[in-house]
């Protein structure tokens with residue numbers, strides 16, 4: 001083992017939660033080291049080679065599943081974390097969710113949270129996606145929604161001069177997506193933060209309620225060292241932060257419990273004419289209800305093939321009509337009934353099972369919400385002019401008439417009936433709240449019973465926030481940074497590519 | 510039944526049947542290392558030859574027109590993906606591919622890549638097209654195969670996909686790489 005390394009504040013993970021904390025603490029003059037398991041992949045190294053980028057940027061090469069292998073759980077594994085893979089969709093946390101977190105003992109005062117959102121939104125340039133970036137399939141879907149009496153919404157996005165290539169989910173090779181690797185991370189580095197990429201934190205060494213160090217391992221060489229700091233911030237994201245707590249024997253009866261998801265699958269409408277959904281931003285239109293959300297998701301060929309339902313030559317025949325396909329993802333916010341755990345294999349055969357497992361099954365009400373979501377998506381596509389709708393269900397023929405949708409209960413009984421079921425929005429597992437016997441983290445972001453261990457990522461959420469979580473993870477991290485560093489937050493942030501672009505625009509006038 | 514339970518049961522079954530296969534182990538290991546060597550000779554970095562053939566066979570049976578370089582391209586693209594993935598779950602993918610290849614043995618048929626095309630199609634349609642039961646996991650191989658197939662530019666083009674450089678949006682003046690992260694280039698360790 002190499003000699004110990006030292007820093008003032010150690011942050012585990014460089015995604016939405018970790019990067020924001022790292023920036024604020026570094027900007028306040030603290031010595032910050034961020035440990036990131038994944039590689040640093042520069043925009044200039046990114047390509048439109050889907051398998052290559054999926055392999056490099058996604059945890060387990062995109063193959064992380066629940067323990068029954070009937071649900072994919074997608075997460076980032078690179079500097080910038082999952083933010084590098086997002087569609088840059090930004091939503092604020094719904095007010096009822098904020099209140100419900102408060103009722104759970106995780107109070108986020110409205111003024112404090114609003115100020116945090118404002119700061120984050122200015123750094124990410126959150127604004128309405130311009131119409132010239134819309135892909136041509138969008139209009140069909142909007143018309144369809146209106147025809148069935150649902151008003152479609154447009155997305156707020158975190159982008160700067162996006163060119164609408166439609167490859168957001170494998171990283172932005174043009175550097176136009178304002179993910180953490182383009183914003184907070186280089187901003188933190190400009191204030192002296194150190195980013196150690198390709199290093200995994202394996203275990204937290206602790207005694208008597210105090211963390212003594214992080215046992216780290218270089219992914220490429222297997223070389224180990226201990227990182228010692230005054231304060232430690234876990235920001236590995238849902239699934240990973242609970243796993244690290246479990247590996248370290250911290251709150252083993254609570255860590256990993258209360259994991260929730262926005263779980264989804266994609267329905268496809270085949271139109272009589274070409275809609276060329278690939279030519280523009282992947283996600284331009286949505287419709288959201290409390291029980292489910294519908295979000296357009298057009299994909300380049302590989303990702304389209306991976307999400308398009310159908311077996312054998314049927315699938316190939318559908319893909320041959322790639323240009324005529326429009327797609328709507330159905331997202332259902334689940335209750336926090338999921339669990340991250342270290343299985344028997346991990347204890348007995350660590351060499352093969354050196355990972356946590358995820359247990360999750362949708363409840364009957366969630367399946368019912370899924371059915372309603374699928375029916376609404378299919379109806380909108382038929383009303384928009386689609387001649388066939390392919391539902392993500394095993395064994396269901398294409399839907400060609402509204403009446404076909406009455407058959408849905410027969411085809412969707414539980415999640416095993418779903419094809420391509422998964423989640424890119426895992427949350428919880430280290431839920432924050434004021435009950436030291438139920439929750440893992442206290443309302444001040446400190447792990448219950450520990451004086452110098454904090455959490456700042458999606459694992460804090462006591463239940464799903466219903467909408468896409470990135471912006472809220474960052475806003476909550478902004479709140480966390482204030483507490484962890486004991487710092488006062490600036491009203492506005494003058495760093496970063498967006499601030500630079502604004503200054504350049506003013507100077508050019 | 511969870512994936513781990515299945516793997517556990519498989520290991521248990523192997524343990525129980527060990528008197529049968531243990532004497533054959535040296536031959537199996539010899540065969541495996543030969544397949545690996547032959548795979549490498551064909552340019553595969555992770556796939557032994559029999560798994561590459563399995564992927565090609567699956568692709569031929571389920572996909573449309575072959576890519577410009579034939580179905581071997583699919584196996585090559587899958588190999589290119591696998592070689593880049595760093596994951597403690599990696600071995601599961603190899604095992605899933607092996608299960609796919611040997612699944613016809615459960616009905617006393619030749620392994621998948623040795624089945625004639627029509628029988629292979631039938632086997633895949635009847636057994637390996639499911640989200641439930643024993644074959645749900647090997648059925649997931651379809652995702653790897655589709656990834657390897659649609660990653661080929663000739664296939665994307667035949668579906669009507671146009672890469673960025675052929676779109677107005679992709680004109681060099683509009684699509685330059687932004688360089689704010691240039692700073693990171695100098696300072697990030699690892």
Ligand SMILES: Cc1cc2nc3c(=O)[nH]c(=O)nc-3n(C[C@H](O)[C@H](O)[C@H](O)COP(=O)(O)OP(=O)(O)OC[C@H]3O[C@@H](n4cnc5c(N)ncnc54)[C@H](O)[C@@H]3O)c2cc1C
Pocket residue numbers: 012013014015016017018035036037038074075076077078079080081082083085086087088089090091169199200201202235236237238240241244424425426456457458459467468469470471473
């Ligand atoms: C494909 C995809 C698309 C998405 N699209 C959107 C969208 O459009 N809008 C939206 O709001 N949300 C989106 N999300 C979700 C959003 O990205 C996440 O909710 C958010 O990034 C979670 O932030 P986090 O900090 O909790 O975790 P992450 O951003 O995932 O960051 C965690 C980081 O920690 C690292 N790490 C984990 N464990 C360790 C360890 N032990 N040692 C060292 N490093 C470790 C990981 O490698 C990772 O880089 C998307 C997610 C995916 C996968």
Ligand code: SF4
Pocket residue numbers: 088159162163164165166167168169171172173174175176177280281282
């Ligand atoms: S659509 Fe825009 S933000 Fe997304 S990858 Fe392409 S250029 Fe980048």
